[in-house]
Amino acid sequence: MKRGTLTAPLAALASVAAALSCCLPFGYLLAAAGLAGAGSLLEAGRPYLYVPSGLLLVVGFARTYLGKECRARRTRTGVVLLWTATAVVLALLVLPRWVGALLPRYTPAGQPPLATLSLPEFQKQFNDAAGRARIVTLLSPT
Amino acid sequence: MRGASAIQSVLEQHASAPLSVFVVWEPVLPTDWITPTSGVLARIRDPRAVQFWDPDRRLSAKIIETRADPPPGGVVWDVVAVFPKGTRWENAFPSPVFQGYPVINAAEDLRKSLPAVLAP
Numbered sequence: 001m002k003r004g005t006l007t008a009p010l011a012a013l014a015s016v017a018a019a020l021s022c023c024l025p026f027g028y029l030l031a032a033a034g035l036a037g038a039g040s041l042l043e044a045g046r047p048y049l050y051v052p053s054g055l056l057l058v059v060g061f062a063r064t065y066l067g068k069e070c071r072a073r074r075t076r077t078g079v080v081l082l083w084t085a086t087a088v089v090l091a092l093l094v095l096p097r098w099v100g101a102l103l104p105r106y107t108p109a110g111q112p113p114l115a116t117l118s119l120p121e122f123q124k125q126f127n128d129a130a131g132r133a134r135i136v137t138l139l140s141p142t
Numbered sequence: 143m144r145g146a147s148a149i150q151s152v153l154e155q156h157a158s159a160p161l162s163v164f165v166v167w168e169p170v171l172p173t174d175w176i177t178p179t180s181g182v183l184a185r186i187r188d189p190r191a192v193q194f195w196d197p198d199r200r201l202s203a204k205i206i207e208t209r210a211d212p213p214p215g216g217v218v219w220d221v222v223a224v225f226p227k228g229t230r231w232e233n234a235f236p237s238p239v240f241q242g243y244p245v246i247n248a249a250e251d252l253r254k255s256l257p258a259v260l261a262p
Contacts, residue, residue: 103179106180108186108188111193114177117166117196126230130227133162133224135164135252136163139220141174
């Protein structure tokens with residue numbers, strides 16, 4: 001592919017992104033919250049998703065409070081969205097166990113629901129199944 | 143998580159065997175922040191399995207009590223163990239007839255160990 005063939009669409013995309021970032025600064029905020037939310041579902045990728053979330057929030061704050069190159073007005077909606085997105089990202093970052101606990105956990109069909117391990121209950125279930133061979137495995141979720 | 147998939151694969155090869163499977167998820171890695179998601183739980187979809195979340199690694203601690211040498215890092219994880227019919231957990235966690243780790247590497251030996259355990 002010729003260089004010009006590739007650079008033209010890339011330049012167009014960059015231009016669109018720049019225009020959107022100027023006129024719709026809270027696009028950054030939605031992306032930030034979305035990435036952080038995805039991080040709560042995709043455990044292994046969480047650290048990598050929180051980094052762009054943080055960067056996008058920084059860009060959002062810069063656009064909202066420091067931006068001078070845009071003529072777009074700082075709207076109340078934009079500010080509310082900025083702080084809402086910040087609260088969402090911080091909640092997912094600082095309180096992942098609590099936020100994560102709000103998400104439903106479904107075991108595959110035919111299995112009982114996921115249980116928080118209690119040793120007496122586990123021991124009871126282990127012994128109740130003594131009529132069969134048993135496999136016990138301890139695993140990390142990520 | 144490849145270990146979980148490996149166990150599922152072994153279970154599929156013994157689909158009709160009279161087995162109970164106890165899957166215990168515990169936080170070990172820095173990325174283990176929250177309860178395993180539905181996607182993680184789906185890695186072991188065999189209906190003979192019961193899945194637990196052990197946020198305080200209580201089972202690991204209980205197993206360590208029975209060991210002369212503590213495992214690396216002080217946590218029992220990425221391990222699979224097989225207990226034959228009749229084995230009961232009374233005072234101490236029982237000794238398995240087979241155990242292996244990491245699970246991904248132990249899966250083949252797990253598969254080979256099962257016929258003897260399942261023999262009437």
